[in-house]
Amino acid sequence: MISFFSRGVGALLRGIWRAWLLIVPLVLALSLVRLGQLAYFWPTGFNVPASDVAMMAFQGLRFDLKVSAIAGVLLLLVLPWVSGRVNVRIGATVVFLYVMLSLVNLHYFGFYKTPIDSLVFGLMEDDTSAVLHTIWHDFPVIFTLLLGLALSAATVALQHLLLKRLNPDTILQTRHVALKLSCVVIAFFALIFAGKGTLREMALQRQHITVTTSQFLNDMVPNGVIALKYAWDSRGLSQNLQNPLAGLRTMGFDSPMAAAEVLGLPHHNEAEVKAALSAHAALPAGTPKKNLVFFLMESWSAEPMLYQGPKFDVLGRLAPTLDTACHFSNFDSAHGGTHPSLEAILFSTPITPLTLGDVGRKPIPWAIAQVARQAGYKTLFVSSVRSGWRDLNRVLKVQGFDEVVDANTLKEAYPDAELGLWGVWDTYVFKYLSKRLAAQPVDKPIFVFVLTSTNHPPYDLPRDYQRVPRDMSLWRGETSSEFLQMNLDSYHYAADLLGGFVQDVQKGPQKDRTIIAATGDHNVRSFGVYAEPQRRYLVRQVPFVIWGAGASCGPQRALPASHRDMFSTLFPLAGIDGQYINAGRDLLRSNVSPDDPVNAPRAMFFTGEARNDQGIWQLGNKSSFVCSSAQKPAANCQFNALDDQQERARFGLLDWNVRVSLKKQSAIAPQSLER
Missing domain, CATH: 3.40.720.10 (Alkaline Phosphatase, subunit A)
Known part of the structure; x- marks a missing residue:
């Protein structure tokens, strides 16, 4: 039993060791792509303090470590149990995927002037063959693939060198099971915190990409993996606006006209309803325009007052x-x-x-x-x-x-x-x-x-x-x-x-x-x-x-x-x-009728x-x-059923206004790499 436990602990430690020996060269490769992207797109006459560039590079390094460590954690399901040759092949696959995503991010920035965002999914939503043709015609596809292979090969070579010099199997043979277990715990939690990106603060998130006053430098921070992840998140969070009646129907109305009628608004057709939503009484002649300073105060509750x-x-x-x-x-x-x-x-x-x-x-x-x-x-x-x-x-x-x-x-x-x-x-x-x-x-x-x-x-x-x-x-x-x-x-x-x-x-x-x-x-x-x-x-x-x-x-x-x-x-x-x-x-109106559904309190x-x-x-x-x-x-x-009906109508119309307006806007300006 002790021998079996010792072998299990040894296998786990070998897997974590292999994960770390993959992470180190992978972080170096991703950082190298970032520096190449920075140099390639550096604007003529652009001057920023060296401290800002250093801050960008450091923050980028943290994101590189984060995504690499996450890969390492996931690979712990297989790395402890495979042969050395399979371990290298797995590492090569991960490296190539990460490096290519960062090179795609480089070209994406060159085209859109932004890291990978949700528009990248237009590849599936538009005419895919036309988009691929555009990519082939406008981007150095062959050179990028060769560069990706070269960087991946260099990264894998470094990983292989580290594995040879720091052979985990040799080291583990002479270690006591208690020492092995301690190493497993320490190395595993180090891997977890690397995936979090920090020890003290919250995990690295989207807002941490902004580290300087220069948007250009901030755009250099995310690697391809994290940029694609945030693009996926944005896509999932964005709502499907293709059905303008979705919110109205949830509120119990079949049409915007039915909801407008409840509120006493013009309701002969959709255009009339939409116009009514933004119709205002004319301001008195000569009304001066004053400065307006509006504060949205974080967590400013009413109760303490x-x-x-x-x-x-x-x-x-x-x-x-x-x-x-x-x-x-x-x-x-x-x-x-x-x-x-x-x-x-x-x-x-x-x-x-x-x-x-x-x-x-x-x-x-x-x-x-x-x-x-x-x-x-x-x-x-x-x-x-x-x-x-x-x-x-x-x-x-x-x-x-x-x-x-x-x-x-x-x-x-x-x-x-x-x-x-x-x-x-x-x-x-x-x-x-x-x-x-x-x-x-x-x-x-x-x-x-x-x-x-x-x-x-x-x-x-x-x-x-x-x-x-x-x-x-x-x-x-x-x-x-x-x-x-x-x-x-x-x-x-x-x-x-x-x-x-x-x-x-x-x-x-x-x-x-x-x-x-x-x-x-x-x-x-x-x-x-x-x-x-x-x-x-x-x-x-x-x-x-x-x-x-x-x-x-x-x-x-x-x-x-x-x-x-x-x-x-x-x-x-x-x-x-x-x-x-x-x-x-x-x-501020003083003459509000209690029977006016639009102005009800x-x-x-x-x-x-x-x-x-x-x-x-x-x-x-x-x-x-x-x-x-x-x-x-x-x-x-x-x-009060009437209050409820009127509030459902107001909610439904606000929802409908967004959906119907932005659906039309999307139809006018479709997403495309050809935009």
Whole structure:
């Protein structure tokens, strides 16, 4: 038995040893392809600091190690048990596949100016023979194959040399079983962590490709394997938009006309319905165009604001600004995640992810930034995160933003900024905004969309941040999370920065021509699960606050509302007109009829939930209704079938608008290598 166990342990160690002796030369080969790609495509006159190039090369090396180690882990199913000759053949196959994918990525970058993305799957979706003919005609296919074979042969030769010099079978013969077992454990976990790409932080992901302010260098980071993997992910995440009625039918409607009729909208034909979705009352003549600065604050929940006070300060400098603001205190997010909420706000879409694939590379006409730019605004996206996250660096520029300022840009502008897990501290976002807004010409209004990130696990804060003592007995929410107090500190940090920015603007020359608005992307998970019915209404709640000279807040501040209502409110206030979608209602209107289905005081969560002043429910599911309200629920609290029907109609029409519009757009501009 001991002998059998010893042989088994020895075989495992031999397999892990072989895996590592494959990984080392494979990483070198992939890095060599990257350096060749960098040299081959280096633009004439292009100058960047050597430190940026080194950072790119190092990050690329980490991704090379990641994909190579993953291959090594998978090969552990066979490597311990095969002969040396078979081991070399397996290694040669893996090496050739990896090297060729990176060479394909090189040519793909040369054609599309981007690493492999979801468009690569056009090989199967288009006229395959025509695409292959184009590839044969336009690319050095034979040379690339020969180069791939040469690099693979050199890599396999190095692997063979390492196997010969460090023969695992010879080494294992004289080792005790306990030592062998220890080596198995150590080498195996080393392999696992290599596949993760890091020891301390989260595993290497798509956002980690963005390491400099140079898009060119960032594009050099991914090898062919990881680029293809992310392309596959994007393809899977992108929705099939070929059936425009899919969402409507899920909501119980056979046509957009049927849904429009429920909402009292024009509904004679599809064109009339579509026009009604973007029809707005004309702005008064002479309405000035004001700067609009909008903040999507990471994890900015509504609940802490309920307990704000001298002994429980979670707002800092933001607290005194609320006296002159329009604070909508019964307000829900569109989604429970940052990117889905971002898409819902920018594109009025319940379909998400929408822009990770091909859709994100074509302008969406009703995108918020597109509307602002067409209205004469300079459009700017500013964030403390790396814009490579969810491909934002590419998507946002296509969707109407003139500039994208991210963690790398801020690091370049402020060399003392530390790059953390998610990016730089939010402090630098507000520094940049203050400087940028002060320099904006009076005759050119600006629209700024800001995404913060510091108020996010692991709730790290700058070293110089002074934590505020709080009487935790004043916290009336749930206390089960061990991160509650850390989260409240990071919440205070972000809110205080926002308050400082608002105060500076209100005291400065831009005061009368600037609207500032802020909301949270979603509730904070550490604040509780909200299982109790009386607290259930808080589960999606985030603040929505507007600061602006002359803003009349009206009677809707305590009524249910949500993300879908924000730009229907902000654009008229800022003097922006255009073809944006009437996703919600204008929260500053004072003459709203309770019988108007389009302007009814309800909130919608874009996963298919709605909330009125009595409770919350899943659309179309009467049994899901829970009585829960910021006010004491009425004695006759119950499911309202009419509310449900109208909210299903609104949800279905928003879904239909995206599908029918983008399906037509795809038909006009088909994916192809010949585009």
